[in-house]
Amino acid sequence: xxxxxxxxxxxxYRLLLKESKxxxxxxxxxxxxxxxxxxxxxxxxxxxxxxVEELVKRAxxxxxxxxxxxxxxxxxTIGLRQVKLPACTASVSxxxxxxxxxxxxSVCGGVC
Amino acid sequence: xxxxxxxxxxxxxxxGISNPRLSFAQSAVNTVQREKELIKSRELEKDEPRPLYxxxxxxxxxxxxxxxxxxxxxxxxxxxxxSRTHAYxxxxxxxxxxxxxxxxxxxxxxxxxxxFTSGATESNNMSIKGVARFYKAKKKHIxxxxxxxxxxxxxxxxxxxxxxxxxxxxxxxxxxxxxxxxEETIRPDTSLVSIMTVNNEIGVKQPIKxxxxxxxxxxxxxxxxxxxxxxxxxxxxxxxxxxxxxxSGHKLYGPKGIGALYLRRRPRIRIEPLQxxxxxxxxxxxxxxxxPLAVGLGAACExxxxxxxYDHKHVTVLANRxxxxxxxxxxxxxxxxxxxQRYPGCVNLSxxxxxxxxxxxxxxxxxxxxxxxxxxxxxxxxYVLRAIGTDEDLAHSSIRFGIGRFTTEDxxxxxxxxxxxxxxxxxxxxxxxxMVQEGIDIxxxxxxxx
Numbered sequence: 001x002x003x004x005x006x007x008x009x010x011x012x013y014r015l016l017l018k019e020s021k022x023x024x025x026x027x028x029x030x031x032x033x034x035x036x037x038x039x040x041x042x043x044x045x046x047x048x049x050x051x052v053e054e055l056v057k058r059a060x061x062x063x064x065x066x067x068x069x070x071x072x073x074x075x076x077t078i079g080l081r082q083v084k085l086p087a088c089t090a091s092v093s094x095x096x097x098x099x100x101x102x103x104x105x106s107v108c109g110g111v112c
Numbered sequence: 113x114x115x116x117x118x119x120x121x122x123x124x125x126x127x128g129i130s131n132p133r134l135s136f137a138q139s140a141v142n143t144v145q146r147e148k149e150l151i152k153s154r155e156l157e158k159d160e161p162r163p164l165y166x167x168x169x170x171x172x173x174x175x176x177x178x179x180x181x182x183x184x185x186x187x188x189x190x191x192x193x194x195s196r197t198h199a200y201x202x203x204x205x206x207x208x209x210x211x212x213x214x215x216x217x218x219x220x221x222x223x224x225x226x227x228f229t230s231g232a233t234e235s236n237n238m239s240i241k242g243v244a245r246f247y248k249a250k251k252k253h254i255x256x257x258x259x260x261x262x263x264x265x266x267x268x269x270x271x272x273x274x275x276x277x278x279x280x281x282x283x284x285x286x287x288x289x290x291x292x293x294x295e296e297t298i299r300p301d302t303s304l305v306s307i308m309t310v311n312n313e314i315g316v317k318q319p320i321k322x323x324x325x326x327x328x329x330x331x332x333x334x335x336x337x338x339x340x341x342x343x344x345x346x347x348x349x350x351x352x353x354x355x356x357x358x359x360s361g362h363k364l365y366g367p368k369g370i371g372a373l374y375l376r377r378r379p380r381i382r383i384e385p386l387q388x389x390x391x392x393x394x395x396x397x398x399x400x401x402x403x404p405l406a407v408g409l410g411a412a413c414e415x416x417x418x419x420x421x422y423d424h425k426h427v428t429v430l431a432n433r434x435x436x437x438x439x440x441x442x443x444x445x446x447x448x449x450x451x452x453q454r455y456p457g458c459v460n461l462s463x464x465x466x467x468x469x470x471x472x473x474x475x476x477x478x479x480x481x482x483x484x485x486x487x488x489x490x491x492x493x494x495y496v497l498r499a500i501g502t503d504e505d506l507a508h509s510s511i512r513f514g515i516g517r518f519t520t521e522d523x524x525x526x527x528x529x530x531x532x533x534x535x536x537x538x539x540x541x542x543x544x545x546x547m548v549q550e551g552i553d554i555x556x557x558x559x560x561x562x
Contacts, residue, residue, distance in 0.1 A: 032176075069176040
């Protein structure tokens with residue numbers, strides 16, 4: 001089915017990762033990235049079209065959720081900076097383009 | 113009047129305190145209270161970075177999926193679930209019932225066996241006081257352990273004042289109870305045995321299945337405080353033969369202010385309600401059920417069920433990493449509690465020759481605790497550590513690291529690095545450490561001359 005074609009799933013994956021990187025909170029961002037990556041990797045070999053469709057639907061719901069929730073968590077975190085972890089290098093990269101620049105620029109992201 | 117002011121001034125000058133109104137005893141208490149606040153609470157400054165959160169046993173951040181489920185019920189569907197006459201009530205009620213089913217599914221129960229409460233403390237109070245009072249005509253004995261949560265111990269103390277016999281079972285050095293001892297302690301007039309599933313301070317997992325079977329065979333009700341265990345280890349109340357179980361919302365990435373109590377229907381357990389009112393929750397806990405919080409709890413339980421294996425694996429990997437890295441880097445570190453029968457996410461380490469409070473102050477970039485949140489205000493070492501037989505000095509130097517769903521490897525590495533660095537620094541300053549390095553046996557020293 002076209003909706004569950006390989007390209008569609010891959011574009012969904014890329015979109016999910018792109019949206020997950022926009023979470024201002026370090027913990028939510030790293031969790032979302034890790035969970036999305038692991039979930040897609042785990043289900044890489046699933047063949048049954050019904051199961052695939054179910055998983056794609058879940059991914060799409062997840063995407064909508066992240067798009068909603070990243071906004072609801074931006075407002076209370078204005079001015080929120082977290083301890084700079086030495087292992088993270090991508091602190092000011094192109095992906096951290098978000099409304100509150102003060103929030104993101106000094107927060108390290110767990111970029112995958 | 114003149115005499116009163118004169119005598120006050122005299123009293124003040126005798127006690128050497130500036131405020132003549134306080135008596136000597138009161139001033140002594142005040143100095144102790146001032147000394148207690150070694151770690152002063154203060155608001156974070158404007159641009160000060162927030163510490164890393166490593167205290168998942170105290171509370172957990174809400175999962176974004178839980179917040180997503182709760183928001184509609186906070187904003188739009190705000191009806192009272194007990195209103196029977198309009199759509200606002202009906203939709204609220206159906207959401208509440210859906211949440212009840214989600215909670216029940218996580219622990220293997222029937223939705224009719226779940227009662228929403230304001231948290232695990234209320235559930236514990238309801239269980240202990242409710243069961244004891246209901247069956248008090250013939251049964252007067254309660255059994256619990258020394259490592260229970262404060263609310264359980266306090267409820268038992270109240271029951272003692274009401275005329276019940278309470279036995280506080282000791283635990284072995286690894287934190288587990290002795291089943292033989294439990295069997296001997298149960299009397300024909302025992303109404304309730306209350307033992308927590310996973311301890312919040314040392315992370316030890318009790319053999320609940322064996323205890324449940326034992327209690328069922330002796331016809332005694334079994335209550336377990338599963339606040340730290342629900343959503344983290346697989347639970348089935350029928351396999352475990354548990355009659356009452358307390359669940360806390362904010363320990364499994366749900367909202368604060370909600371919990372649940374599981375009450376078995378077959379064989380039926382009855383309790384005397386603590387909170388009287390309009391008869392909500394089958395008369396057991398009157399009061400409007402907070403729909404958004406209940407929905408949040410339900411969503412948290414559903415997510416926990418789906419993510420249980422994944423989270424457990426993640427937490428185990430990180431906990432092993434933490435413990436192994438710390439133990440490899442510095443000597444004389446003790447892991448409190450049984451190394452196998454535990455929930456990996458709660459790591460309680462004792463650093464010898466280092467004071468716990470000063471280590472916490474040094475690790476100000478990481479949010480940690482020594483002991484549990486409810487006992488952290490006092491200077492006494494935690495009673496749980498005392499119950500497992502830790503030496504006084506090791507008990508004072510214990511830190512609890514909490515690892516959860518949102519902890520990352522980088523956070524663990526940073527915590528390890530900082531911890532090792534600070535422990536080394538504090539030990540350099542410690543005269544005890546110097547003596548140990550020279551080979552003197554600390555325990556053989558006589559500290560007092562008289």
